[in-house]
Amino acid sequence: MTSLSTQSCDACQADAPQVTDQERQELHPQIPDWILVEEDGVEKLQRHFRFRNFVDALAFTNQVGELAESEGHHPAILTEYGKVTVTWWTHKIHGLHRNDFICAAKTDSLFSGD
């Protein structure tokens, strides 16, 4: 199985399919630190990352921002003192696309320095 973090996150069309239950069962174990959250009826992937201070948190926010720009897919990034919360979902389909799992895995790679 190809690692999620090495796949590319294709731009998503409004008629693209949400992940199926089967895909979810295959993909979620590859990003075990991410939880599924529902906000306003939209399912999203979310993970909290911990840091020593605000500067380190903001540096990670910028790394995730750079990833987002390079993938053409943008998460919500909440920066606080010592903590960054990243949330991925696909706006156009109001839910989760395979892209979101790929981008979550790439975010993990940034954190662990892989």
Add this chain to the structure above:
Amino acid sequence: MTSLSTQSCDACQADAPQVTDQERQELHPQIPDWILVEEDGVEKLQRHFRFRNFVDALAFTNQVGELAESEGHHPAILTEYGKVTVTWWTHKIHGLHRNDFICAAKTDSLFSGD
């Protein structure tokens, strides 16, 4: 009356007083774009800032981050595509200090380029 944005945001102690109703009535009109929100019983100041794209939003996040570091007081900054939501409150007193109004005014100055 001295403009809020020119005042310094002193580090806050756990025994510092929350703003009184009278102070709130004096201070809030100086930052009219900020709303009072309550999260988990804690009152906070919040404003949404709009941008053309993700890069511009992230640039503003970094400006607010620089302000936060220089003041030694840190907000929550939510960065999304074309939007930044800044939330100020004083963690140690579980509510709003005069500092938060000052930092909100300084955030406005960054946005308008004053």
